[in-house]
Amino acid sequence: MYVSVVETGESVDREFYWKQDGDNSIWLHIVAVKLNDGLAVTFRNITDRKRAEIALRDSEEHFRAIFEQAAVGIAKTTLSGQFLRVNPGFCQIVRYDASELLQLHWAAITHPDDIAADREYLRLLLAGDIQNFSMEKRLICKDGQVQWVNVTVSVMRSAEGMPQYSIWAIEDISERKLVQELLEASLATQTRYARELTRSNAELEQFAYVASHDLQAPLGTIVGYAQLLEKRCNNILDAPTNKFITNIVNSCERMQALIDDLLEYSRVGKSQKVFELVDCNRVFEEACANLQVEIGKNQAVVTRTDLPAVTGDRFQLVQLFQNLISNALKYRRDEPPIVRASATLDGDNWLFSVQDNGIGIAEDFYPRIFQIFQRLHTQREYSGTGIGLAICQKIVERHGGRIWVESALDRGSTFYFSLPHFPAID
Incomplete structure (x- = not known):
């Protein structure tokens, strides 16, 4: 390179990579110029600049790859x-x-x-x-x-x-926005349906209350005259006619019981009574006292473990236990009924159970038994209106819990219901 500069007189301006062992290699900027009396050569270390240029080029290529792909x-x-x-x-x-x-x-x-x-x-x-x-x-x-x-x-x-x-x-994000819009529309629809259902239920409860209340007077009149007719004409009319009158009286009495239960069902949701601390031991004993005649008649054994205190409507809780115990006495087998109530703490709830040794319930019928007017047996087999368990469910839901059953035919039933546990109150 230097000989060429001397012979031709052309200057050289070049970048040169000087490779050495290890990491000692460097970049040099060399300038060689012919002078009258010789040669002038300058060397400048440009390693830092070259490394920066290479890094920039690599960075640009990396960015280009990311940008395109x-x-x-x-x-x-x-x-x-x-x-x-x-x-x-x-x-x-x-x-x-x-x-x-x-x-x-x-x-x-x-x-x-x-x-x-x-x-x-x-x-x-x-x-x-x-x-x-x-x-x-x-x-x-x-x-x-x-x-x-x-x-x-x-x-x-x-x-x-x-x-x-x-x-x-x-x-x-078109798909996500579409799903979001569909969910919002679905939520709006569900909210509208929930409002309509609430309004419809309220209207239905009001109708049931008014209708059943207004039926009391005329039905009472029918029952009264039918019983009077039965008493006065018992020795005058023939046997078939007397049986007709007896059927009228029995039907009216069943209708009276149905109206009473329907009124009771509608009152559960209309109750405005403020919840208070209620000792469930006393509630259980009061329910048993109300059923004393039936318990004795069936030679039943009705017991309990120690039950907790909960916040609620005392009258409705008595009704809840009374309905469950009454069902256990009614749907019995040949041996005397055995009914046992207990409660355990399950997280934030008290889990109550009322267990019996009765005829049991087939699993297929579990969803039906809490529906109003749903009966699994005929009036001839077991009397009743089909409202008792519906009232139980309504009472439990009003208290913030839920109710369900576990049972098997001829093996008895256990009704479970949960009620909120408030440690600060208990």
């Missing part, structure tokens, strides 16, 4: 929003070719209702008040279809901190 859409724009560069992902979302987008401004593909928010965020971004922003917005695709996207925008600045250009990253 990213699953999300990425666009580079001027500070005013003119597209400078877009990746394939961006084109796929908005269905424009890259060449078409480079002729457009960001606002041209933004839904009119979202432009104002865009501009306000960009103003804050350029002013340095925020570093970047993300928002859900709508884009207008080439075919006119509206596309929901999540957009994240950042401004690239120079070493001096001056804004240079913007980077926009968009993610297609």
Whole structure:
């Protein structure tokens, strides 16, 4: 190289890589100039600059790979929003070719209702008040279809901190927005149905209360005259006619019981009594006292473990235990009924159980027994109105719990119900 400079007189200005063992290799900038009396050569170490250039080139290649292959859409724009560069992902979302987008401004593909928010965020971004922003917005695709996207925008600045250009990253969220809209519509529908059901139930309860209350007087009149007729004409009329009168009286009495239970059922939901601390041991004993005749008649053994105190309506809790015990006495087998009540603490609730050794219930009938007027047996087999367990369920739900049964035919039944546990009160 030096001989060539001397012979031709042409200066040399070259970058040269001097490879050495280990990490000692360096880059040199060599300048050789012919002088009248010889040769002038200068060497300058440019290793740091070359390493920075190589790192920058690698970084640009890495960015280019990410830019082109990213699953999300990425666009580079001027500070005013003119597209400078877009990746394939961006084109796929908005269905424009890259060449078409480079002729457009960001606002041209933004839904009119979202432009104002865009501009306000960009103003804050350029002013340095925020570093970047993300928002859900709508884009207008080439075919006119509206596309929901999540957009994240950042401004690239120079070493001096001056804004240079913007980077926009968009993610297609159309499916998520569709699911969200469907869920919102479904929730609105369910809410509307719930309101209508609540109103309908309230109207039904009011109707049941008024209807059953208004039926009391005429039914009482029918029963009274039928019984009077039965008493006065017993020796005058023939046997078939007397039987007809007896059937009328029996039917009226069953109707009276049905009306009484229907009134009781409607009163459960209408009760405005404030809950108080109630000792369930005393509640159980009061229920048994009310059933004393039936318990003795059936030679039943009715016991309990120690029961907790709960907050509730004492009268309704007595009715709850009374109905469950009464059912155990009614649906008995040949041997004397055995009924046992107990309670255990289960998390935030007291779990009560009323167990008997009666005829049991087939699992297929579990859902039916708590429905109003649902009976599994005929009047000839077992008397009743089919409202007792429906009243139990309503009482338990009013107290914030739930009720269910576990049973098997000829193996007895266990009715469970939960009531909230309040440690501060207990």
